[in-house]
Amino acid sequence: MYFDSFADFIAMGGHGTFVWMAYACFLMVIIWNLISPVMRRRQVLESARRYWRRADAENQPPSVD
Amino acid sequence: MNWTWFHKWGSPKWFFQKTEALVLWFGFLCLILLVVGTVWGLAFAPEDIKQGNSFRIFYIHVPSAILAQSIFMAMAISAVVGLVWRMKLAHIFVQVAAPIGASITLLALVTGAIWGKPTWGTWWVWDARLTSTLIQFFIYLGIISLYQSIENRDTAYKATAIACLVGIVNLPIIKFSVNWWKTLHQPATFKLTEAPSMAAEMWVPGLIMLVGFYLFFAFAVLVRMRSEVLEREKRTAWVREYLEKKNVL
Amino acid sequence: MRGGAFRYEFLQAYRRRSELVNPVVFFVMVCAMFPLALGSNAQLLAPLASGIVWVAAVLATILSLDQMFRQDFDDGILEQMELSEVPFYQIVAFKILAHWCLTGLPLVILSPLLAMMLYMPSESYLSLIVGLLIGTPILSLIGAIGAALTVKIRRGNIVLALLVMPLYVPILIFGSTAPLMAAEGTVPAAQLLWLGAILVLMATLAPITAALSLRANIYGS
Numbered sequence: 001m002y003f004d005s006f007a008d009f010i011a012m013g014g015h016g017t018f019v020w021m022a023y024a025c026f027l028m029v030i031i032w033n034l035i036s037p038v039m040r041r042r043q044v045l046e047s048a049r050r051y052w053r054r055a056d057a058e059n060q061p062p063s064v065d
Numbered sequence: 066m067n068w069t070w071f072h073k074w075g076s077p078k079w080f081f082q083k084t085e086a087l088v089l090w091f092g093f094l095c096l097i098l099l100v101v102g103t104v105w106g107l108a109f110a111p112e113d114i115k116q117g118n119s120f121r122i123f124y125i126h127v128p129s130a131i132l133a134q135s136i137f138m139a140m141a142i143s144a145v146v147g148l149v150w151r152m153k154l155a156h157i158f159v160q161v162a163a164p165i166g167a168s169i170t171l172l173a174l175v176t177g178a179i180w181g182k183p184t185w186g187t188w189w190v191w192d193a194r195l196t197s198t199l200i201q202f203f204i205y206l207g208i209i210s211l212y213q214s215i216e217n218r219d220t221a222y223k224a225t226a227i228a229c230l231v232g233i234v235n236l237p238i239i240k241f242s243v244n245w246w247k248t249l250h251q252p253a254t255f256k257l258t259e260a261p262s263m264a265a266e267m268w269v270p271g272l273i274m275l276v277g278f279y280l281f282f283a284f285a286v287l288v289r290m291r292s293e294v295l296e297r298e299k300r301t302a303w304v305r306e307y308l309e310k311k312n313v314l
Numbered sequence: 315m316r317g318g319a320f321r322y323e324f325l326q327a328y329r330r331r332s333e334l335v336n337p338v339v340f341f342v343m344v345c346a347m348f349p350l351a352l353g354s355n356a357q358l359l360a361p362l363a364s365g366i367v368w369v370a371a372v373l374a375t376i377l378s379l380d381q382m383f384r385q386d387f388d389d390g391i392l393e394q395m396e397l398s399e400v401p402f403y404q405i406v407a408f409k410i411l412a413h414w415c416l417t418g419l420p421l422v423i424l425s426p427l428l429a430m431m432l433y434m435p436s437e438s439y440l441s442l443i444v445g446l447l448i449g450t451p452i453l454s455l456i457g458a459i460g461a462a463l464t465v466k467i468r469r470g471n472i473v474l475a476l477l478v479m480p481l482y483v484p485i486l487i488f489g490s491t492a493p494l495m496a497a498e499g500t501v502p503a504a505q506l507l508w509l510g511a512i513l514v515l516m517a518t519l520a521p522i523t524a525a526l527s528l529r530a531n532i533y534g535s
Contacts, residue, residue, distance in 0.1 A: 002108060002109055002110065002111055002112070003108065009107075009108060012117075012118035012119075012121070013112065013117045013118040014117070014118075015117055015118045015119040015183050016118075018119050018122065018179050018180065018182055018183050019107070019118060019119060019121050019122060021179050022121075022122040022125060022126070022175075022176045022179045022180065023103070023107070023125065025125075025172060025175050025176060025179070026103075026125045026129075026172060026176070029129075029168050029169065029171070029172045030099075030281070032168060033165060033168060033281070033285045034285075036164075037285060037288040037289045037292065038288075040289065040292045041288070041291075041292045041295075044292045044293075044295050044296045044299075045295070045308070045311075045313050047296065047299065048295060048296070048299035048304060048308055048313070049308060049313050049314055051299050051300065052299075052305055052308060052314055053314075055300075062300060062301050062302035062305055063300040063301055200480045200483055201480075203476070203479065203480040204480045204481075206476060207473075207476040207477035207478075207479075207480060208477075210472075210473050210476050210477070211463060211464065211473055211477055214464075214467045214469075214470070214473050215466060215467060216466075217466070217534050219534050220466065220530055220531055220534030223527075223530035223534060224463045224464075224527060224530055224531070227459070227463060227523060227526060227527050227530070228463055228477060230523075231456075231459055231481065231523060232480075232481070234519065235456075235480075235481045235484070238484045238512060239480070239481075239483050239484055241484070242483060242484035242487045242488060242508075243483070243487065245487070246487045246491065
């Protein structure tokens with residue numbers, strides 16, 4: 001550990017605001033890049049599920065591709 | 066030469082099945098690397114003599130700036146593959162990489178601004194690198210908005226690929242002109258990093274973060290690509306099987 | 315055949331001249347806005363003049379780009395042209411040329427007047443005019459790619475602007491700094507040569523790329 005105490009670690013020698021702000025932005029970008037694909041995946045699964053519910057009801061075979 | 070490995074990538078089904086385990090590996094590895102890099106960079110690396118602890122922003126700023134450029138390169142290469150070999154997966158890659166690239170570029174810009182405040186005394190400097198990164202961010206936004214506003218998907222894929230290529234041809238000219246504009250208006254006064262004299266204990270966490278960033282991109286892009294493949298192929302039998310296996314249906 | 319194609323483009327553009335005059339009026343108005351916003355102080359405006367004229371030229375060009383292919387695309391004429399015996403990229407090149415003649419060229423001709431109104435030093439005039447003369451065709455060429463890509467989008471204007479504006483940065487930089495160098499007494503050869511190089515590059519690449527983009531829009535079901 002480079003710092004003597006936890007308070008020092010938070011303060012970052014007076015630059016704490018900037019360092020923690022930058023790392024917060026980093027975290028936000030990571031979280032956005034995790035949440036938006038998950039949402040998209042749910043949406044896609046839902047639309048595929050709906051398609052197959054309807055196709056099964058109409059006895060429609062899967063497309064050949 | 067045997068090209069079957071290349072042609073296999075043309076099959077969405079093959080891609081989907083092959084990447085199932087790969088995604089988890091990428092996610093796991095990037096999690097470890099990013100956590101190790103962050104903790105090391107924040108708590109264990111020594112501070113810079115001139116910049117003090119604000120130097121710790123380096124560990125996210127520089128990897129994100131490098132990754133932002135790499136993503137654009139990867140998109141352009143992929144655009145060529147999509148246009149020449151009409152490979153759907155390449156088009157999907159371009160489409161899903163653009164928002165990730167834009168977010169990473171934004172991260173590089175914002176962390177650059179935050180770093181600038183304690184180092185240069187202002188949030189924003191019309192520094193050559195910052196300016197060309199800003200313009201690169203605008204190009205990303207233009208490509209994303211182009212894709213989103215074209216209704217027909219195949220047309221949108223082609224148009225996005227062409228826009229990517231136009232962007233990559235112009236990027237060196239933009240970078241050069243901005244650099245040149247900078248030297249004309251005022252002499253270069255700031256150097257962001259003193260790279261050559263950096264101690265190993267300072268750059269090693271940076272390297273770990275860089276690899277972590279690349280793996281994170283690979284992870285994020287694969288997750289998104291898999292969703293898009295699923296959406297495209299939802300009428301096929303193998304997707305049905307997948308849905309049943311996942312207990313969605 | 316080729317002469318006919320060019321004549322057609324020119325005639326078409328000429329018939330829609332009221333639409334094409336509007337960007338020129340817009341150009342003049344934007345230039346007039348700056349003294350109103352910044353004050354009419356000659357010392358303040360003189361160093362800004364070339365930048366103002368160039369920004370206004372870029373904005374006016376962007377405003378006019380949307381019309382480059384849209385009408386012919388909606389009518390289906392573009393599809394017929396694609397099938398004709400003249401190579402499609404040449405037709406696109408004629409369209410770009412016609413577009414420049416009717417929007418870029420008037421801007422160049424009007425620029426000394428605006429430069430005068432903005433108190434530009436007299437040494438800068440020549441480099442401003444030459445810069446615009448080389449630079450505005452580049453704006454039309456790069457813009458043609460953007461216009462071709464967005465031809466199918468109903469309200470493509472804003473997407474087109476977002477797409478094209480970052481690519482205009484080098485031209486804006488080289489074009490607007492040339493008069494500043496000239497005002498200091500140096501010949502802005504570097505800027506003008508760079509503009510020339512970009513013009514050559516774009517003149518070869520842009521018509522082909524725009525033709526490719528239009529084809530993607532015509533045949534993309």
